[in-house]
Amino acid sequence: MLTTNPYDDDKLREECGIFGVSATDGAAALVALGLHALQHRGQEAAGITTFDGHHFHTHRAMGHVAGNFDRDDVIRSLPGTVACGHVRYSTSGETALRNVQPLYAELSTGGFAVAHNGNISNAMRLRKELVRRGSIFQSTSDTETIIHLVATSNYRTLLDRFIDALKQVEGAYSLIVMTPEGMIACRDPLGIRPLVMGKLGDAIIFASETVALDVVGATFVRAVEPGELVIVQGSDVRSIRPFAPMAARPCIFEWVYFSRPDSIVGDHSVYSVRKAIGAQLAIESPVEADLVIPVPDSGTPAAIGYAQQSGIPFELGIIRSHYVGRTFISPGDKVRHLGVKLKHNANRALIKGKRVILVDDSIVRGTTSLKIVQMMREAGAAEVHMRIASPPTRHSCFYGVDTPERAKLLAAQHDLGGMTGFIHADSLAFISIDGLYKALGEAKRADIRPKYCDACFTGDYPTTLTDYDEGAEVDQFAMLAERVV
Structure with a gap:
């Protein structure tokens, strides 16, 4: 199929x-x-x-x-x-x-x-x-x-x-x-x-x-x-x-992930903001390690910022193939699992015996993080630490982003310890919501009238949601099967 x-x-x-x-x-x-x-x-x-x-x-x-x-x-x-x-x-x-x-x-x-x-x-x-x-x-x-x-x-x-x-x-x-x-x-x-x-x-x-x-x-x-x-x-x-x-x-996730890093969004260079997020993440969640490795390509600017702030060397420990499309033919689960390596592969000679920090932009279901941590361990990493350049995604988006229902969001179902265990990392940390705002030049997130839409992190939706009454989310997502953007 x-x-x-x-x-x-x-x-x-x-x-x-x-x-x-x-x-x-x-x-x-x-x-x-x-x-x-x-x-x-x-x-x-x-x-x-x-x-x-x-x-x-x-x-x-x-x-x-x-x-x-x-x-x-x-x-x-x-x-x-x-x-x-x-x-x-x-x-x-x-x-x-x-x-x-x-x-x-x-x-x-x-x-x-x-x-x-x-x-x-x-x-x-x-x-x-x-x-x-x-x-x-x-x-x-x-x-x-x-x-x-x-x-x-x-x-x-x-x-x-x-x-x-x-x-x-x-x-x-x-x-x-x-x-x-x-x-x-x-x-x-x-x-x-x-x-x-x-x-x-x-x-x-x-x-x-x-x-x-x-x-x-x-x-x-x-x-x-x-x-x-x-x-x-x-x-x-x-x-x-x-x-x-x-x-x-405006949607804060434009700076975290959606926009291309060479775009300017709201007077901010997307690339510069992502580097600043990585630097703030290093301040908030330091860990002793030998290498900082981005999860390509979206984690790269934040990983550069983390490495520069922490003084830990930045290396390309995961090599991405740019010649693989979004789909591939898979006759079964075994081949489907191996197909992961069509797009990303560990740089084994670099990783073996090293304590590595993986930097990615977000965790949604957690399945990608689990596979990447496993890839690092199979390549011989001594320790695998995960650092995420956004706060935990605990809420669905209703403003033009394809988000799984909350039951499939890892952060909505587990605390930090549970998420760490799920992806089998030695440690896991997310940037704080205040830290994300600091990377965008704000002192911290305002409790009243925050400057950005950050509802996927906080649940603070800036508009009414007529089609998504509280407590009816599952039913509404079933209804969305007949609706697309």
């Missing part, structure tokens, strides 16, 4: 990345390049929609951007000077072409295409009401709810209809919308998911991360502010803020 590599099973997944460009020739090719830079945010499917002044054109496909959008015939089938694109990683449930974005519909005002990063946490309630009123859904995506809310709004102009729709949804969203009138980019009032704006000549560009601007040669202008709508019509760019001001709560 076709199975996912065990190392990939045990990571939190950012569900998508978005990229849009207005007022440039060859817009589709530019979007394809931008999506390449955002591939880490979604690896199951990709799509691009363009507008040529008269008609909308869409190509959506399962799989990576490469192989689907690096073909001349595909790009030629997407004419126009305005385009937006999406890379996707699904939550539970159906992985199907009908859920691949951008989603497109013909409304009374004309064509309407939307690319969404985030999660609408009252989508099930809204969908039920819309269906009762006669809406016919074509996908199982919560993003389609926005389209139906726009279509059924009683306001006259498309912009007012769109704002009316956004005022009915809760949760997290960064959106790029295309209409015959132009492009709209926006973030939810808390700014939970990222979105930035850049410029390339006369073209205005929107992207989930600054690295996508770098790749296409665009200049970073600024972040789209929480609760802001940026409207682009030809060369005219204007901004409106239709929501009541709120204290922003």
Whole structure:
């Protein structure tokens, strides 16, 4: 059967990345390049929609951007000077072409295409009401709810209809919308998911991360502010803020894991923050050892920071193959277990007889950490200590991250001693929540109105969760089997 590599099973997944460009020739090719830079945010499917002044054109496909959008015939089938694109990683449930974005519909005002990063946490309630009123859904995506809310709004102009729709949804969203009138980019009032704006000549560009601007040669202008709508019509760019001001709560996990290390998120270099996290972790949880080893690749910057702060040498004790995809053919459990080494292998000559500190970005189910500790012991390590560059993940995310239900989160089921025993390490330590905030330049986490969304660590959700009533989490996750982002 076709199975996912065990190392990939045990990571939190950012569900998508978005990229849009207005007022440039060859817009589709530019979007394809931008999506390449955002591939880490979604690896199951990709799509691009363009507008040529008269008609909308869409190509959506399962799989990576490469192989689907690096073909001349595909790009030629997407004419126009305005385009937006999406890379996707699904939550539970159906992985199907009908859920691949951008989603497109013909409304009374004309064509309407939307690319969404985030999660609408009252989508099930809204969908039920819309269906009762006669809406016919074509996908199982919560993003389609926005389209139906726009279509059924009683306001006259498309912009007012769109704002009316956004005022009915809760949760997290960064959106790029295309209409015959132009492009709209926006973030939810808390700014939970990222979105930035850049410029390339006369073209205005929107992207989930600054690295996508770098790749296409665009200049970073600024972040789209929480609760802001940026409207682009030809060369005219204007901004409106239709929501009541709120204290922003951007997702703190963007700095821990989701964003590429060469991105800038909220005025912070992701790479520098991860190094600072590692240094803080070394201060909080020192241990005598011979080597600091990153779990590649996401643990590398934090491991560098830990090594520099502790004075313990940094070494590549785990070698990653970059030529292995997310899946491999496995006829049975034995071969599936051996398949782990297709992607990561111990540097035995370096490890034998050494006391090693493994640094990783997070522990979710714990299965990856267990396998890596076992790999170190099989390679002859004298001691194996695990240090994690985020606090324990004890709560599910409802804002656009593929998180297992709490029953499958290791930290929700065990205390520190139990987790240490589960992964068979000599010691285990996580950075504290205050330490994580210190790495981002804050003195510590505020007890009232913290600066970031850290709900996966603290359970402090910044919005209401209509679809996830307390005590009904298991049932809600079962319902999510029919819903993806």
